[in-house]
Amino acid sequence: MEALHRRRLLGAAGAVATVGLFGPDVWAQAKDRLVIGMSLEPPVLDPTKNAAAAIRELTCPSVYESLGRIDRTGAVGPGLAASWTVSTDGKEYTFKLRSGVKFHDGEALDASVVKFSLDRLFAPGSTVPAKSLYTDIGKVEAVDSTTVKITLKSPNSYLLYNLSLGDAGIMHPKSAATNDKHPVGTGPFVFQGRKEGDSVSFAKFSGYRDAAAIKLNSVIFKVVKDPSAQVNALLAGDVDTFPGFQAPELVARLRKDARFAVVVGTTEGEVILATNNGKKPFNDLKVRQAMAHAINRKDLIEAESGFGTPIGSHFPPHNKAYIDLTGTYPFDIAKGKALLAEAGYPNGFDASLKLPPVGYAQRAGEVLASQLGKIGIKVAITQLQWPQWLSEVFKEHNYDLTVVAHTEANDLDRYARDGYYWNYNSPAFKAKWREVVEATDFARRDELLKECQRIIARDAVNGFLYQLAKIGVWKKELVGMWENSPTPSVDLTGVHWKA
């Protein structure tokens, strides 16, 4: 006991000494060096090999760039393609590439490289996680060294957007196979090294086409999983920013500190009470409507310390095609009970609620269990780890209810997919979604999107709870960080320290 005690004391003394030795050094470099805190660690560093959002946040567009580029408002602008034209039938896209673009290993970008990258996405044997976004592509041709022509099987109004995602990052045939461990792209930052479980570091790419505009010389992504540890890392100065701070209950603490800016923005993340529509009794519309009437969004958002915007369908409120459908089935316990009785469950029923290990799901889970209990649905909560959740709930559909945030943009298409985990099958929605995808007129598309929102709201497919807020925390001297999160990426091209 004595020895253990002493060793611990020595350890503590060692830690103090280390801070003393290296502390001032860190400060001296701080002007072009940025340490970014992340909640989750990327499993690999290649977005075409794994669906984890953390990969895109780290590497897109810092390492991998796409033909188009999604800006801080979510709009698509030129990326590796300087310009493009679309044929009137919406089936032919011709991209003009920027010239003089180099990969980190010195290889040049040309049309054949783009063709190689895009062919990988939709090839029959492709295992790219976002494959379904690109299956409308018929063929990709390298017309000349800087011109790429894409021909679609049928029009797809999301094609430009999808080609601007990190999922469609342009990779070189020479490095594509090893990108998961050692990413090589055309972006402004070169991969330096990775410490598993700790950090991934990048340095400025001197051969970047607009190198003068990049002000940061060294960028380190540091993984800090525990929310309290995240706050401590910020307070201690170990980390300069958490672009996606995930513990709303701790924001009050950070707001008290004058060194930090806390910026609340929007995300594409809809938090839903996902419901297994393929399973009794949830296959009954009346049961789902009853549940919708039992949900009190105000309390759910209150449990998130007030961060979040109520939603009545699966669509982000900041989108211009959004319509407020929160009143479709308003909070009304008596109505909920009556509907349950009509459906043949006057005494309610038992249901399982399987929760992934994230704060918002844990909190919403307990609140929902209490709310559904009021109309007689006895909810038994089971807490799962991510791998269990992915296999039991997402792959095997062995669940009644779960709470999860869907953070992808334009993800209404999930409701048109066969065999997606909530087992919703509506020919009406599928037809409407096809219209959305094929609409070439964007004003018309917005109208169609509104109809899509209405269909799933009316069908009460899932419990639509609230839109996650993006809570960004950074040192006040840091300029250019994104307030909103229109796509999972930490875009550092415009970020710098105030001189």
Add this chain to the structure above:
Amino acid sequence: MNGFGARAARHIGFQVGVVLLALFVGTALLSLVWTPYAVDALQMRSKLLPASAEHLLGTDHLGRDVLSRIMVGARTSLAVGLIAVGLGMSVGVALGAWAAARGGWVDEMLSRASDLVFAFPAVLIAILITSVLGASAGNAILAIAIFNVPVFARVTRGAALAMWSRDFVRAAVALGRAPVGITLRHVLPNIASVLIVQATIQFAVAILAEAGLSYLGLGAQPPTPSWGGMLRDAQTYIFQAPELAIWPGLAIAMAVLGLNMLGDGLRDLLDPRLRLLRVG
């Protein structure tokens, strides 16, 4: 047992243990019939309130009364501890007594089997079991029971072996009594005090293990209150409401401390050899 009362009256540690245990069991029993508020009554408007006359220990992040949850949490801990130690003890004592009575390959096999279980850290086994079978209070009980088995088997075997070499047991063997009869009539009653002491200490370990599993989300599932689960919920509010972590932490510490002091006290009071040492 003559003089037990008198000795107990002089043993401060034992008395503190009894008081703490009585408080723990009393709280758990009281929670069956009365709590200040319903434990699952969410009141979002009154969340994270500090201690007041209305809520003696304040409210948690969902506006639930912390005192009520501590009380029901005591019930969860008590139930998990009692059942798990009861199960582990029944199986462990039976196996240990069998090993001691039979000797030979049975003894060898059971000893190695318990070595095998001992070779893994107990909490790791519990995590393994609950993640394979699913997280629930039932599986937490099973997991804790399983790592209790070899503890009791070993203690029973050691104490029983000593008994088997005693003259009165040898006499019973010479008279031709069956080993089962001898074990039940002569061996077990004479090692009961050792087992009671061990059970008390294992009870404390089980409560700690249950809290640990619940903290990891592998024990009693929410909204069922458990001290470990309350600690876990509290940790993200540590800057806003540190007392949320203090109350369940204190409850766990008091229950474990009480049981350990009770166990130590019982050992002092029941073990004749220690008593002699004290006198000498």
